[in-house]
Amino acid sequence: MDGEIVGDVILTMKGIDKSFPGVHALKEVDFDLRKGEVHALMGENGAGKSTLMKVLTGIYSKDSGTITFEGQEVNFTTPKEAQDIGISIVHQELNMMNHLTVAQNIFIGREKMNGKLINDKKMNEEAAKLFERLNININPAEKMGNLTVGKQQMCEIAKAISRDAKVIIFDEPSAALTEAEIDELFKIIRDLREKNLGIIYISHRMDEIKVITDRVTVMRDGEYVGTLITEKCTKDDIINMMVGRVIYEDPKEKSNVPDDAPVVLSVKNLNAGKMVKDVSFDLRKGEILGFSGLMGAGRTETARAIFGADKIDSGEIFVNGEKVVIKSPQDAVNAGIGYLSEDRKRYGIIVEKTVAENTTMASLDNFANGLFIDKAKEKEAAVEYVEKLKTKTPTVDTKVVSLSGGNQQKVVIAKWLVRDCDILIFDEPTRGIDVGAKSEIYHLMNELVAQGKSIIMISSELTEVLRMSDRIVVMCEGRKTGELSIEEASQEAIMRAATLRN
Amino acid sequence: MEKSVEKKTRAMGTQKLVAIVAMVALFIFFSIFGKGFFKYSTIVSVFDSAYYIGFMAIGVTFVIITGGIDLSIGTLCICCSLIGGTLYQAGVPMAVALILIIVIGGVFGLANGLMVSVMGLPAFIATLGTMMITRGLGSIVTGTASVSFPMGDEAGAWFKNIFKFQPDWLPQNMAAGIPTGFILLIVLAIIMAIILNKTRPGRYILALGSNKEATRLSGVNVVKWETLAFIISGLFAALAGISYAAINVTLMPGTGNGFELDAIAGVVIGGTSLSGGVGSIAGTLIGVFIMAILKTGLPFVGLQPHYQLFITGFVLIIAVFADVANRKKQGN
Numbered sequence: 001m002d003g004e005i006v007g008d009v010i011l012t013m014k015g016i017d018k019s020f021p022g023v024h025a026l027k028e029v030d031f032d033l034r035k036g037e038v039h040a041l042m043g044e045n046g047a048g049k050s051t052l053m054k055v056l057t058g059i060y061s062k063d064s065g066t067i068t069f070e071g072q073e074v075n076f077t078t079p080k081e082a083q084d085i086g087i088s089i090v091h092q093e094l095n096m097m098n099h100l101t102v103a104q105n106i107f108i109g110r111e112k113m114n115g116k117l118i119n120d121k122k123m124n125e126e127a128a129k130l131f132e133r134l135n136i137n138i139n140p141a142e143k144m145g146n147l148t149v150g151k152q153q154m155c156e157i158a159k160a161i162s163r164d165a166k167v168i169i170f171d172e173p174s175a176a177l178t179e180a181e182i183d184e185l186f187k188i189i190r191d192l193r194e195k196n197l198g199i200i201y202i203s204h205r206m207d208e209i210k211v212i213t214d215r216v217t218v219m220r221d222g223e224y225v226g227t228l229i230t231e232k233c234t235k236d237d238i239i240n241m242m243v244g245r246v247i248y249e250d251p252k253e254k255s256n257v258p259d260d261a262p263v264v265l266s267v268k269n270l271n272a273g274k275m276v277k278d279v280s281f282d283l284r285k286g287e288i289l290g291f292s293g294l295m296g297a298g299r300t301e302t303a304r305a306i307f308g309a310d311k312i313d314s315g316e317i318f319v320n321g322e323k324v325v326i327k328s329p330q331d332a333v334n335a336g337i338g339y340l341s342e343d344r345k346r347y348g349i350i351v352e353k354t355v356a357e358n359t360t361m362a363s364l365d366n367f368a369n370g371l372f373i374d375k376a377k378e379k380e381a382a383v384e385y386v387e388k389l390k391t392k393t394p395t396v397d398t399k400v401v402s403l404s405g406g407n408q409q410k411v412v413i414a415k416w417l418v419r420d421c422d423i424l425i426f427d428e429p430t431r432g433i434d435v436g437a438k439s440e441i442y443h444l445m446n447e448l449v450a451q452g453k454s455i456i457m458i459s460s461e462l463t464e465v466l467r468m469s470d471r472i473v474v475m476c477e478g479r480k481t482g483e484l485s486i487e488e489a490s491q492e493a494i495m496r497a498a499t500l501r502n
Numbered sequence: 503m504e505k506s507v508e509k510k511t512r513a514m515g516t517q518k519l520v521a522i523v524a525m526v527a528l529f530i531f532f533s534i535f536g537k538g539f540f541k542y543s544t545i546v547s548v549f550d551s552a553y554y555i556g557f558m559a560i561g562v563t564f565v566i567i568t569g570g571i572d573l574s575i576g577t578l579c580i581c582c583s584l585i586g587g588t589l590y591q592a593g594v595p596m597a598v599a600l601i602l603i604i605v606i607g608g609v610f611g612l613a614n615g616l617m618v619s620v621m622g623l624p625a626f627i628a629t630l631g632t633m634m635i636t637r638g639l640g641s642i643v644t645g646t647a648s649v650s651f652p653m654g655d656e657a658g659a660w661f662k663n664i665f666k667f668q669p670d671w672l673p674q675n676m677a678a679g680i681p682t683g684f685i686l687l688i689v690l691a692i693i694m695a696i697i698l699n700k701t702r703p704g705r706y707i708l709a710l711g712s713n714k715e716a717t718r719l720s721g722v723n724v725v726k727w728e729t730l731a732f733i734i735s736g737l738f739a740a741l742a743g744i745s746y747a748a749i750n751v752t753l754m755p756g757t758g759n760g761f762e763l764d765a766i767a768g769v770v771i772g773g774t775s776l777s778g779g780v781g782s783i784a785g786t787l788i789g790v791f792i793m794a795i796l797k798t799g800l801p802f803v804g805l806q807p808h809y810q811l812f813i814t815g816f817v818l819i820i821a822v823f824a825d826v827a828n829r830k831k832q833g834n
Contacts, residue, residue: 079720079721080721091719108705109720117696118705
């Protein structure tokens with residue numbers, strides 16, 4: 001077996017453990033990397049890949065376990081220590097100073113000096129040499145912010161190489177790249193492998209993993225699952241390892257929506273920005289339509305476009321068969337669409353206001369007496385919905401900040417119900433909510449559809465999607481790559497569609 | 503090739519271009535329509551009214567580049583001089599008093615910097631607090647009495663020559679004196695521009711203003727350099743205080759409010775972005791001079807100086823709007 005992977009081991013992580021308040025993020029994780037190999041690190045969202053890499057690069061400190069680099073045990077407390085010893089990371093979110101030039105970015109913290117003054121000319125020359133070696137065409141004196149994302153990524157790589165890195169970590173490098181840029185990236189990675197560097201490659205794209213990597217390590221729920229030799233395994237082997245957890249929730253067996261239920265929302269060929277490409281789907285009365293996909297698949301962006309929060313470039317939206325033009329959230333709300341943001345605290349509620357004030361926020365016109373707000377009427381409505389939704393709050397005059405996550409979520413739901421919204425978009429409805437409250441939210445969603453409301457539920461948890469949805473739309477890179485009835489849906493089928501490129 | 507040149511001009515900022523055009527246009531306007539504007543004594547008084555705001559503006563440019571703000575410089579500038587002047591009246595030699603003024607400015611700058619970079623207070627709040635503290639402190643130290651700096655033949659009056667050199671032997675047409683303060687302003691502006699653009703501290707201040715987290719992850723000590731920006735701001739506020747004392751002689755406690763906004767307006771007119779990452783000392787000087795020309799020039803066309811505020815407001819809004827509109831056009 002080992003005959004195929006020949007390089008010496010350069011890096012070993014053993015028994016890495018890391019907890020955050022309330023979350024056991026890494027449980028005794030093992031990982032090793034050889035010189036001259038490209039080693040994929042895979043797993044679902046939240047499996048712990050990025051956390052493991054942050055421990056490796058000194059951004060987080062580990063609770064226990066050992067890291068051995070070139071035979072020496074190391075213990076990094078700052079990113080700089082990891083960089084100095086030869087471990088560099090190309091971050092998923094590009095870490096660039098857009099106002100500085102390319103060369104200034106590459107040599108930040110290690111400027112070439114001319115006495116006390118910075119020698120920008122020398123830095124430009126060195127950067128040009130570096131680009132020449134990598135066969136990239138970038139002007140070192142250009143401002144970073146003027147480059148395409150792909151070129152910026154190349155600069156990050158050049159920066160890592162210029163630090164004499166022996167190990168380079170790529171955290172989802174291809175997410176924002178075009179086809180041609182990915183080819184260029186792979187050329188560079190192959191070149192680095194030739195030069196005997198160790199490469200860790202994090203990606204969700206199955207095709208890429210097969211093309212560029214030598215081994216694959218899979219993580220799940222913060223645990224090490226196993227390591228495979230890429231040549232000897234199939235896509236399905238990897239997917240099975242990624243989703244193979246015990247399923248705690250019983251999936252829904254069949255749709256509760258009658259066959260003749262009318263279509264309440266129809267989206268046709270929606271395009272918005274870079275993340276929503278030609279998306280079409282129907283939502284029927286009384287239906288929970290699950291939106292699944294990996295992080296960055298464009299689900300939230302689709303929801304925001306439908307809700308008028310982001311600009312729609314093209315496409316049509318029909319509500320109850322009538323074409324509507326949605327240019328702002330106000331238009332969407334008037335059409336009866338309510339949006340429950342994944343980031344509740346930022347976009348959903350006003351934490352320093354009371355339950356009653358939040359409840360009437362979207363429909364104040366109905367609670368106004370001329371210029372003044374009718375406090376009694378407001379309270380009445382709030383009490384009604386607190387009872388209906390079983391919101392746990394001492395009074396409706398309690399500030400929302402003191403409620404639990406699940407009950408805050410209920411206040412947001414009440415807000416849209418008061419507004420008479422028949423179409424509700426739930427974006428990660430149970431994120432940051434504890435298990436008990438979770439099933440209460442599920443119960444509530446089922447009750448809402450039973451009353452004839454229709455729900456779009458965006459969720460990154462496959463079990464949640466399978467438990468709640470009547471039908472599932474799967475997205476990948478801004479496109480709809482699958483639509484599954486609940487009968488035919490399974491974790492594997494969703495995962496396959498979610499990693500389908502184009 | 504052409505494309506990159508075009509991009510460069512865009513990166514320079516429409517704002518600065520607008521500022522330069524506005525400055526030249528104003529100067530020409532007043533020279534043509536203002537009776538007696540274009541003469542030596544008037545030019546000198548333009549410079550005179552630019553020193554203290556100019557020093558403050560150079561200093562606060564560094565803070566604004568980090569993405570922060572320093573509201574305390576106006577009252578700090580007066581507070582430092584009140585303390586220095588009180589010490590001088592109590593018998594401390596002028597040279598020592600001047601050094602102490604600068605030190606006090608630096609200490610308050612350090613305090614602002616630590617509150618923002620270490621304690622994590624928003625710069626607006628931290629420096630608003632320091633603004634109130636320094637304003638109050640000036641009154642406490644002086645017992646709410648005004649403080650007069652020496653003038654004429656008095657022993658300590660030599661320091662005024664730093665800002666205005668008026669020896670007897672000057673020819674009649676130069677009786678307004680040699681604006682040495684202007685020379686000092688320019689020299690310091692050049693030095694600070696070199697520090698900003700050509701040294702590590704300047705580079706790191708620009709970098710952290712552009713993307714603090716990225717700068718930190720590059721192994722740069724962002725706490726240190728952010729603090730330094732506030733120290734520079736404090737030191738220049740103190741220097742502004744000395745120049746203000748040199749020109750105005752008598753200082754009242756409780757004043758200085760609003761100077762900071764003049765300085766910040768100058769910085770912004772000059773093209774430094776309030777969101778950080780971009781800025782230039784030359785631009786700041788241009789912004790400050792626009793305001794000084796307006797202040798001095800308006801009476802020559804028959805308008806009272808308070809029209810300066812009225813018109814500066816428009817210049818400020820137009821300059822920033824030009825930049826915002828341009829950025830929108832570029833799509834970022």
